[in-house]
Amino acid sequence: MDNNKDITTKAILQEVLLNNKDFFLEVVTSFCQDILDKQMAEHIGAAKYQRTDSRKGHRNGYKPRILKTRVGNLYLLVPQDREGNFSTNLFERYQRNEKALVLTMMEAYIEGVSTRRLKDITEKLCGISFSASTVSNLAKSLDSKVLAFRNRRLSSYYPYIIVDATYIKVRQNQTVENMGALIAVGINSQGLREIIAINICNTESYEAYNDLFKDLKSRGLEKVDLVISDDHKGLRQALSKHFQQSSWQRCCFHFIKNLLDSIPKKKRKKIYNDLKTIFLCSSKNEALKRAKEICSKYENEHPLFVSKLDEGVEETLTFMNYPIEHFSKIRTTNMLERLNAELKRRINVIRIFPNMASALRLIGCLCMEYPALKNKNSSHL
Numbered sequence: 001m002d003n004n005k006d007i008t009t010k011a012i013l014q015e016v017l018l019n020n021k022d023f024f025l026e027v028v029t030s031f032c033q034d035i036l037d038k039q040m041a042e043h044i045g046a047a048k049y050q051r052t053d054s055r056k057g058h059r060n061g062y063k064p065r066i067l068k069t070r071v072g073n074l075y076l077l078v079p080q081d082r083e084g085n086f087s088t089n090l091f092e093r094y095q096r097n098e099k100a101l102v103l104t105m106m107e108a109y110i111e112g113v114s115t116r117r118l119k120d121i122t123e124k125l126c127g128i129s130f131s132a133s134t135v136s137n138l139a140k141s142l143d144s145k146v147l148a149f150r151n152r153r154l155s156s157y158y159p160y161i162i163v164d165a166t167y168i169k170v171r172q173n174q175t176v177e178n179m180g181a182l183i184a185v186g187i188n189s190q191g192l193r194e195i196i197a198i199n200i201c202n203t204e205s206y207e208a209y210n211d212l213f214k215d216l217k218s219r220g221l222e223k224v225d226l227v228i229s230d231d232h233k234g235l236r237q238a239l240s241k242h243f244q245q246s247s248w249q250r251c252c253f254h255f256i257k258n259l260l261d262s263i264p265k266k267k268r269k270k271i272y273n274d275l276k277t278i279f280l281c282s283s284k285n286e287a288l289k290r291a292k293e294i295c296s297k298y299e300n301e302h303p304l305f306v307s308k309l310d311e312g313v314e315e316t317l318t319f320m321n322y323p324i325e326h327f328s329k330i331r332t333t334n335m336l337e338r339l340n341a342e343l344k345r346r347i348n349v350i351r352i353f354p355n356m357a358s359a360l361r362l363i364g365c366l367c368m369e370y371p372a373l374k375n376k377n378s379s380h381l
Contacts, residue, residue, distance in 0.1 A: 028074060032067065032076055033077065036076060036078055036088060037079060039086075039088050040079035043056075043057065044056050044058065045057075057082065057083050057085065058081060058082045058083075059079060059081060062079055064076070149364060149368050150197070150198055151219065153219055153220045154196055155186075155220070155221070156220055157188075157189065157221075158196070158225075160224075160225065160226050160326075160329075161224050161227050161228070162184070162228045162330075163183070163212070163228070163229040163235065164229065164336040164337065165180040165182050166180070166340040167179070168347055168353060169351065170359050171352055172356070179359070180200070180202075182197070182201060182212055183197065183367065184196050184197035185335065193335065196216065197212055198360070198364055199211060199212050199215070200356060200363075206234035206237050209239070213241075213242040214242065217242055223246075224246045225247065226330060227239055227243075227248050228319075228331075228333055229251060231255070231312075235248075248318065249316070249319050251332045251333045252279045252316050253334060253337075254333070255312060256272065259271075259309055260275075262302065263305055271298070271302075274297070278294070278313065279316070282324060283320060284317050284320040284321070287313075287317050288313070294309065295310050316331075339367075339370060342366065343363060343366055346362065346366060347363075350362070
């Protein structure tokens with residue numbers, strides 16, 4: 001019986017997912033329509049056909065609206081109220097980074113960085129034909145929003161800041177250059193994570209990090225307890241200039257990765273499991289003791305590995321000076337790595353940005369959509 005059930009389930013999935021081309025379009029349409037109906041219910045204080053004395057308005061039919069997405073056009077019905085006060089941010093929030101992606105592709109086509117069928121694709125996504133002036137006009141609203149986001153005032157104090165870079169290709173002066181998109185995420189006193197800086201630079205140098213920290217200070221940031229990043233001398237130099245009282249944490253994940261580069265591949269798994277035990281200790285003294293044990297274990301077999309571990313381990317244990325409930329959130333840059341992976345997914349559609357402005361526009365719009373999340377066990381921040 002179970003085998004027959006499995007066969008039936010597979011047949012249904014194949015029919016729905018493979019043969020029904022509009023399946024995902026229907027799912028997304030249904031989801032967005034539910035959001036609109038729930039927003040209206042919250043606005044007037046009553047569900048459909050519900051009678052209540054606490055309601056604040058009355059429904060008045062629907063207005064058709066098309067939302068253009070990469071899965072196709074969503075034909076939605078936007079609820080209306082008699083008072084004319086209901087509005088939804090669904091379209092603006094959903095389409096902001098879609099617009100940025102499409103604009104970048106349009107610019108690429110106009111500037112000659114075309115890919116196969118790019119013009120047809122962008123016209124279908126936008127629903128309009130385009131020219132240089134069309135691109136310029138469409139870009140203005142997005143650019144102003146990204147600028148406002150990047151220049152907004154900040155809280156004067158963030159206990160923790162995580163800094164990392166992802167690399168992109170940008171066309172500059174008729175050549176393609178590798179550039180770094182520096183992103184800083186702050187964790188505030190309530191445990192909320194928010195993107196507080198986005199800069200694009202030629203290299204991860206002292207000058208780049210100096211500009212980053214200088215910008216943060218000019219926007220109101222006065223104090224930082226701990227900055228978490230990969231090992232960059234330029235960052236540490238800039239940090240000591242602008243935030244002398246701040247501590248620095250070298251990302252444990254990157255440190256382990258760098259250590260394993262000196263180990264033959266077939267032996268890495270065993271050593272990796274040993275290294276992890278260092279960072280799972282509950283105190284710095286315990287972690288340093290464990291590191292010494294590992295050094296003794298491998299000093300004859302892998303002297304270069306042992307030298308690197310002994311030299312760099314202490315700067316990866318700074319996080320142990322802070323509350324133990326925060327350890328898992330501040331010992332690596334992994335949270336920002338996940339954001340960078342999402343950026344890469346979108347950036348790979350473009351491959352080469354036609355100019356710096358388009359790169360900043362797309363990355364800025366994606367970062368604006370990044371949710372402010374609260375860390376668990378954040379009450380002691």
